[in-house]
Amino acid sequence: MPELAEVEYFRRRWNPGIGHKVVKVFLNPKARIGRGVDVKAMTKALTGAKLIESFAAAKQMAFRFSGNVWIGVHLGMTGRLEAGDADREPTPYDHFKLTMTGGKELAFVDPRQFGRILFWQGEGVPPWWEKIPPAILSSEFTVGVVEVFLRRRARTSIKAVLLMQERFPGIGNWMADEVLWRAGFHPQAKAGSFGPKSVRKLHATLREVCAEAMEVIGKDWSDPPDSWLFNHRWKDGGRCPRSKKPLVREDVGGRTTCWSPERQVLGAERR
Numbered sequence: 001m002p003e004l005a006e007v008e009y010f011r012r013r014w015n016p017g018i019g020h021k022v023v024k025v026f027l028n029p030k031a032r033i034g035r036g037v038d039v040k041a042m043t044k045a046l047t048g049a050k051l052i053e054s055f056a057a058a059k060q061m062a063f064r065f066s067g068n069v070w071i072g073v074h075l076g077m078t079g080r081l082e083a084g085d086a087d088r089e090p091t092p093y094d095h096f097k098l099t100m101t102g103g104k105e106l107a108f109v110d111p112r113q114f115g116r117i118l119f120w121q122g123e124g125v126p127p128w129w130e131k132i133p134p135a136i137l138s139s140e141f142t143v144g145v146v147e148v149f150l151r152r153r154a155r156t157s158i159k160a161v162l163l164m165q166e167r168f169p170g171i172g173n174w175m176a177d178e179v180l181w182r183a184g185f186h187p188q189a190k191a192g193s194f195g196p197k198s199v200r201k202l203h204a205t206l207r208e209v210c211a212e213a214m215e216v217i218g219k220d221w222s223d224p225p226d227s228w229l230f231n232h233r234w235k236d237g238g239r240c241p242r243s244k245k246p247l248v249r250e251d252v253g254g255r256t257t258c259w260s261p262e263r264q265v266l267g268a269e270r271r
Contacts, residue, residue: 002059002075004136004170004210008218011056013081014063017098017106018053022046022065024099031095032113033079042119045069046098051106057132058169062125069121072128076114082107133169136210143203150199154192158202158269160253161191168206174230177258179209181229181240186264187252197271233258 002010025043027034049065061073061081073081082088085103096108096117108117120126134140149167150158162168162176171179180187183205185198194202216222224230229247232238238247240260249258 003172005213005217020100026097028095072118074116078112079110079115150191159187
């Protein structure tokens with residue numbers, strides 16, 4: 001599932017369409033990505049509308065067009081956005097396409113169809129966009145809100161809590177592992193066991209990982225450096241880039257989780 005930085009990267013893939021008008025709209029009627037969309041209303045609203053700007057938040061994207069028209073995109077597990085011109089080679093999975101003036105084409109490609117297209121027209125921002133919680137890099141994401149959230153989920157493992165989108169929007173499996181590894185917290189530690197010092201450290205590390213991921217992955221899909229856990233967590237026999245000791249992979253909170261027993265010790269969070 002694409003996370004915060006991957007979503008930002010794919011948002012930028014449609015930037016070539018900004019300033020251009022929609023000439024033609026295609027939504028595969030057999031694809032699940034368009035479930036619930038009024039195709040006729042969307043086609044009418046988009047045709048002739050100009051793409052003005054785009055946004056990324058959490059694991060979603062929104063594209064604003066003239067005429068108060070919005071398209072939302074959730075990539076799901078295998079979705080991606082592509083942009084090209086008239087000679088772009090189509091794929092069998094081009095389930096949503098916008099043909100733009102200037103020969104531009106914007107496509108949503110999704111082999112497994114776990115993604116989704118949303119449509120909205122009206123004043124202000126769409127309801128489904130407005131309800132996304134404050135971004136981790138925003139001023140509204142404070143130590144206080146993290147502390148309250150952990151306390152309310154005191155008996156849940158911290159790994160599972162970090163995946164809760166209502167407080168940590170855009171954080172997915174690899175980012176949660178990266179945060180806990182950098183901060184030195186065991187993924188099985190209970191959220192309620194975090195003391196004030198550890199909550200501050202967790203908050204700072206969340207912001208650090210998000211900022212760096214946006215700069216590296218979100219900018220141009222660059223591979224993170226080997227100093228990150230990211231490059232070592234996927235493979236058997238992987239070693240911690242700091243301690244050089246073997247990493248462990250097990251299910252925690254229903255998700256495959258990677259950590260360094262040498263650095264991440266239960267009880268370290270009680271500070």
